[in-house]
Amino acid sequence: MADIFQSGISGLLAAQRSLGTTSHNISNVNTEGFTRQRVEQGTRTPTATGAGFLGNGVETQTVRRIFSQQRETAVQVATSEFQRLDTLSGLAGRLDDLVADQSAGLSPALQEFFGAVQDVANDPTSSTAREALLGQGENLAARFQFLDGRFSAINADVDRQLETQVAEVNELAGAIADLNRDIVGELGRTGGQPPNDLLDERDSLIRQLNERVSARTVEQEDGSLNVYIGSGQTLVSRYEASELGVIDSPEDPQQTRIAFTGGSDNVDITDSIQGGTLGGALDFRREVLDPARDELGRIATTVAATFNDQQNLGLQFDSGSAGQLGEDFFNLGQPQVIARETNTGTGEPVVSIDTSNIGALTGDNYRLSFDGTDYTLTNLADGSSQNLGGATAQIDGLDIDASAVTAGDSFLIRPTRLGASELTVALDRPAQVAAASPLRAVEATDPNGQGTNGGTAGISDLSVRSTSGLPLSGGENPLTLTFNATGGSGSNGAWEITDGNGATVATVDYDPSTDAGGVTVDGAGSLANYGDPTFTLSGVPADGDQLIIENNTNGRGDNTNALALGNLNEESILNGGDTTYQEAYASLVGEIGSSTRQAQVNRDAQESALEQANAARESLSGVNLDEEAANLLRFQQAYQASAQAISIGRSLFDSLLAAVR
Structure with missing residues (x-):
């Protein structure tokens, strides 16, 4: 009868343990990171007899997690990348909202400033217009300072985030090292049987670590995990956790860096950190914020x-x-x-x-x-x-x-x-606003102020490109242009330019029959020593006619330089003369917007990848209540059947005792 009792009792115990494990699964259906467990059963060693081997029932071999390391690693990798992109898109979005704001951005301030310049050009004698220009200049400078201040504030937020995340990484690393010790100890006490709940807890910590920084794990022979970050730097080695810290860069004390700080020297790993919120914040600072600020x-x-x-x-x-x-x-x-x-x-x-x-x-x-x-x-x-x-x-x-x-x-x-x-x-x-040109062009006059020229020649579009030699000196009429009808190449005429001392500065060929529509004088002779002026000669001069370029005394009513100041807003100056101020700022806004959009699109795509990775893991390791309910019934029936076998064995044993009593 012993074999009936042994087999029945073994089946009873096996069913009881299966029922307990199923109940454990059901209880943890909402526990994040829990991996469902299953009792692995096997037959006991049979007893050899002359009639063959007789079975001795069932035994519980182990309680195993339904777990795939490959699927768990996929979740960890997807989590790390999602957190990186989520952090990057969030921070880039803040910067994008700032620079693209129609009221807080730079474009309105530039427009208002150059609008004030145009007002001065329209009325160069107006002190109100000049005062308004100074005010708009202050506003423009304040707008630049405001934007840079916001950039600096976002950078400070990044630094605080780095400090917070580094502290959390250290806390998680310490917890993983402690769990390594507990797991190795439990494996030793149970003869190698896996401490499933501790393993789940450690995997959950690894996932949390990957939310902050991409981490790679390597299992050791004793069951502990070594954890590596960056380009292979050890964060956890069995029971020991290294400590990260936020330090000032030796290259730039104003920039925070991340380093291992436990040894005699700090080991900077900032450039090798990837993934997680740390990687996202560092990518944002390196790829978006710092270039935008510069x-x-x-x-x-x-x-x-x-x-x-x-x-x-x-x-x-x-x-x-x-x-x-x-x-x-x-x-x-x-x-x-x-x-x-x-x-x-x-x-x-x-x-x-x-x-x-x-x-x-x-x-x-x-x-x-x-x-x-x-x-x-x-x-x-x-x-x-x-x-x-x-x-x-x-x-x-x-x-x-x-x-x-x-x-x-x-x-x-x-x-x-x-x-x-x-x-x-x-x-x-x-009054310090320089709206006038330092030089002006006039026709030669007699002592009574009457013009002496017999032709129609004149000078227009006079401007200077240098302060060298200004204001002009050397007499009342420093630069005199005298037309010689036969003095040019081929005796077609020329303007001879002399200074106030009568020395020749330059000679400009001028044929009235072909040049009356206008000839631009640009860099002729030694004019660079007199403000490097550029101007246009036009009309039909008579032999001996004179034009004067002189100091623009007081400059009242002259808006020549104000017009030049206003034209700067439309000139292509940046990027080697290809880009205006507004275009450069629009390009900055576009680059930040493009980076933000790309990060958001990648984030959304990575979110789908993370959901798929989680779904794949849950399809294997997650608790299915319907399945567990079916298991309850199955193991209950097995328990009842084993109990019935024991009951029958007892009845047979009682009958045997009654027969020999």
Whole structure:
């Protein structure tokens, strides 16, 4: 009878354990990360007899998770990428909303500023119009500062997010290391039987870790997991967790970096971090925020530099008989130069904006290094390097003087990072607006002020391109143009230009029969020494006729330079002379918008991939209540049948006892 009792009891225990496991599954149907479990059963070792082997019932071999590491890894990878794109699209969306805002963006401020310039051109004697121009200049500078301030605030938010996420990574890493210890201990105590719930908890922590940073795991022989991040740096090794920290970059103390901080030296892993919210925040800062901030600074620098240059070529209102040339309208933000933390010398390179070559200015940052022989400038945007060929150079709209740099030292150069934040208006009085041209063209007159010319020649479109030689000196009529009917090439006539001392400055061929419609004088002779003027000669002069180019005394009512200032808004200046101010800002808005849209589209696609990965995992490992309910009935019936076998065995045993009693 023993075999009946043994088999019945084994079946009873097996069914009981299966019922308990099924009940455990049902209880955890809503537990996130729970993997359903199943009792694995096998036959007991049979008993050998002369009549063959007799079975001894069933035994519970193990309780196994219905688990696929491949599907779990797919969920972890999809989670990491989704969190990266979700963070990137969220932060980029904030920046996009800022720059594209019709009221808070730069475009309205630029339009209003140049509208005020046009008002001065329309009425150059109006102090109200000049006052309004100064006010709009303040507004424009404030708008640049506001946008840069918002960029800076978003950067501060990114830094805080990095600190928070790093703290959470450290907490998760410590928890994973503790679970490794518990799991290895349980495996030892149970003879290698898996502690399923602890394994589920560890997998859940790994998924949470991947929400913050892409992590790769390798299972060890003892059942523990080693966790790696970045390019293979160890975050968890069995029972030990490394500690991450947020540090100041030795290259740029204003930028936070992520490093392992537990050892004697910090190991910077920022550039190798991928995935998760950390990867998304770093990608946003590197690919969207910093380039946008530098580009905004480039636009601000270009607007200020070009407006200053044209303002310098004009004449201030009521500036005296000789005329005072215009002063800078804006205070220009200067390039930022940051010494590497390990530098040994005290000298720094002197870097300034080359305003004469402002169109070559880029939004890229550079690293300047000196090895004792060569000065090397590396573009950090594309990685290209060039030898300066000496301590001084003019490159990409920059003047660089590295003669004070010590061998072995290195410097980060950000040409436009401060361009927007440091832009201010330099003028404080409306009369300082240089609306007039410093030169004017008039017809020669007699002592009574009557014109003496017999022809119809005249000068129009007179403007200057340099302050060299201004204001003109050398007598009342510094530059005199005298027409010689036979003095040109082929005796067809020419204008001879002399200075106030009678010295010849230039000769311009002019044939009245073919040139009466207009001849542009541009860079003739030595005119570069007299403001480098450009002008148009037209009409039919008589032999000996004279035209005078002189100082534009006081410049009252003259709007020549104001018109030139207003035209800057329509000129293609940036990107080597291909882009206007408005086009450059529109391009910035477009690039941010494109990055935002691409991140959002990729995020949505990755969300679908994550849902599919989760669905694949749940289809295998998730709890199905219908299936578990069916299992309850099945195991209940098995339990009842085993109990019935025991009952029958007892009845047979009682009958046997009664027969021999």
